Amino acid sequence: MNIQVCVGSACHLKGSPEIVELLQKAVEEHNLQDEVMLSGNFCIGKCNRIGVTVQVDDDIHVGITKENFNEFFNDHVLNKIERK
């Protein structure tokens, strides 16, 4: 699974460094290092008023904040991996 976090200016100011950190931690906690490829991306073109844009394979999720991070990770990362 490919997860790309937007590190472009708009997302950067809305907290992409925090989201990257949370993702790294979560991947480690769930022992997904072999399954998940984390990388950065300079703007997916879906800039949102709040939060950061994260692309999981072909699905784009906008507005990820540290508050809704767990929900995002469970629904769109863990669930997807389990379904595979």
Add this chain to the structure above:
Amino acid sequence: MRKFDTKVQHLKYKVLREVAKNAWNDTLLDNILNIPETISPGTTSTMRCCVYKERAILSERVKLAMGGDRENPNVIEVIDIACDECPSAGYVVTDSCRGCLAHRCEDVCKRGAITFDQNHVAHIDKSKCVECGQCAKVCPFSAIANRRRPCQNACKVKAISFNEKNSATIDNNKCIACGSCVYQCPWGAISEKSFILDVIDIIKRSNNNKNYKVYAVVAPSISSQFTYAKLGQVITGLKELGFHTVIEAALGADMVALSEAKELTEKGFLTSSCCPAFVTYIKQNFPDLVPFISHNPSPMTAISQYIKKTDENAKVVFIGPCTAKKNEFRQPEVRPYVDSVITFEELQALFDSKDVDITMLDEGVLDNASYYGRIFARCGGLSDAVSQAIKEQGIENFVLKAFSCDGIEECRVALLKKSKNLIDANFIEGMACVGGCIGGAGCLTHGEKNKAEVDKYGREAFEKTIKDALGVLEI
């Protein structure tokens, strides 16, 4: 609203704007011969002896705007017919000489080149004079002037001489493409090749960034430019032109600072590699010092490499103050990462070619780099950043002794000292332009407040340390 320092820049801008306008509309081939007359209409000349000469020179400018002479590898070119063949007599006695009693000029001249006529007025015997300028310094009436051509005065690497027709000519083996002569020639007879047509082509072929994405990488000196608008409006303007997104070259500077600090502590002595004109200068004049040139890519190249790693189809256009970057990006080791380079002057022409009035736009955001990456734009910034990077990496037992050279003349002195082992420094920061990149020839304006603007923009960075700025990329 004043966009440029001089009317020469304004004229160059008008040519670029017309060429760009036609290129966007696919009408360049139809209108190319009409551009000179569009800019210089009617029958009365405003700049030269006649309107026809004006138009002939404008045709040459159109050529440069379209990429210039393909046979000439140098990005800096002379427009022969525009060169006014300025007098170049060297030191001459002017009519301010009062024929005084003291004759300090005669005493100071070691060559005995000063003579006096029956009115006691001084004359310089050119067969003896070596142009040292001592006589001019001691004359109490400032009656001795140095009549050198402005281009020659500007070119500190002595690459400019005169050909048999008495117009200026550039020795490509000495030229470092700093652009100093471009900015200083009062006739606009020396100019740089433009790659705006390539940029327009890249944007058009992207089909609104659907075929591939076009990234604008902007140099940190942009903070001192486009002062009639807000920086955020420039960012939005770039997107209006068709760029997918805008990224700070300063983030590449953060990367460079970190690896340069490592390389420095390993090797013990380094000269910086950010300024392409400085690097060329070392290669041409101090071959023995070449091994000391930092192996790091420039910030432009470092960030472009990163962009192409995240998006392999990306096209990258660097926008900066620098004419030498136009030579750098065509080097084989840089070419795969940077697709084209334009200056702030050319960006202004691009905005106006599409009638993008940036003062009317919303403010976009630009934030990738740290304070330290951003201050690379001014002299001394690189050394500050390397010092910070040494600290952040917890490198002990290494004391940075940086020597920041402000302009190519100071670079020359530092390199000379190093070649004779007379310098008490382990890091030479070389900036070919006085003031650093904010003094670059491709800047729209050069003001005294520019350094303060760069520092202010640096302080506004969201990330305060280099590692914070790069942390987000270490995934």
